[in-house]
Amino acid sequence: MPDGDAAPSTESIVAEAGHPAEPQPAPSGSRAGRNLPAALAVGFGLGLSLIAILLFVPKVFIAVAGTAVGVATWEVAKRLRExxxxxxxxxxxxxxxxxxxxxxxxxxxxVAGAFAGTALVCMVWxxxxxxxxxxxxxFLRDTAITVFTLAWIPLLASxxxxxxxxxxxxxxxxxxxILVVxxxxxxxxxxxxxxxxPMVPSISPKKSWEGFCGSLLFCVIGGLLTVTLLLQANSMVGVVLGVGxxxxxxxxxxxxxxxxxELGIKDMGTLLPGHGGIMDRLDSMLPSAFVSWLVLSTLI
Structure with missing residues (x-):
């Protein structure tokens, strides 16, 4: 979730920024510190494409998400090896x-079997x-970080x-x-x-408590509307999901x-103009996927 001086993520109306390793000046004069027109174009394009896929060919979403997971894993592995x-x-x-x-x-x-098997293969490798x-x-440091990466990206994405x-x-x-947006x-x-x-200035100087409250307000309202209108479920499920x-x-x-x-970098990659890498767009999506599955599977 972006802070007050950062633009929203890939699926959102504006692109997220504001959590670099070191504060960077905005080359285009944007407070977000990124090329805002490029970020807007990429964000709109990806968001509309994903909506169309989910509405008309939902199984294709698995292939699209799987590709994103592969690229994000490669980005993180590359940065770690650097x-x-x-x-x-x-x-x-x-x-x-x-x-x-x-x-x-x-x-x-x-998912569980593949995770355990992959963790073991990585240790032996x-x-x-x-x-x-x-x-x-x-060995201990590298394998621990490997298993962490496996859990952080593919497991949560699953x-x-x-x-x-x-x-x-x-x-x-x-x-x-929609709720992440x-x-x-x-x-x-x-x-x-x-x-x-500031919320946690030692980690992300631009995040503010006011921004968090704005996220909470928008997300709870979004949860009420989407769970009620799209899923035809109890509106309180939307409140729980929005807060979570x-x-x-x-x-x-x-x-x-x-x-x-810790790695001394601003972005994990450079694939998406105005956004950074794929992983820079998935950071808030990954844990949200798990919580969405947990809440909706349990309460609906």
Missing amino acids: ADVLVPRIPLIVGGQAVFWLGWPYGASG RLFDHGLRTAPRN FATLLLLEPDGNLRVLTFM CSDVGGYVAGVLFGKH LVVVATVGDLIESQIKR
């Missing part, structure tokens, strides 16, 4: 795809990636697949995406207009901000 954290990229990316895709035919058991005669350096497979799954995924836009508007009290998504979207954004701060 920092001399030798995560095993091949089993991490291939196994991550298995974690994500096996939720389609086998549900949660497929890192143990012997320098040959049988050379002991690996920083809940979007599980959500899609529920009754009216395309509408449930659309609901979750509501959280982003609410935080942006309230933070720009009223943001004066604001919290985890904010935490997800802060987690990536801290990781980038």
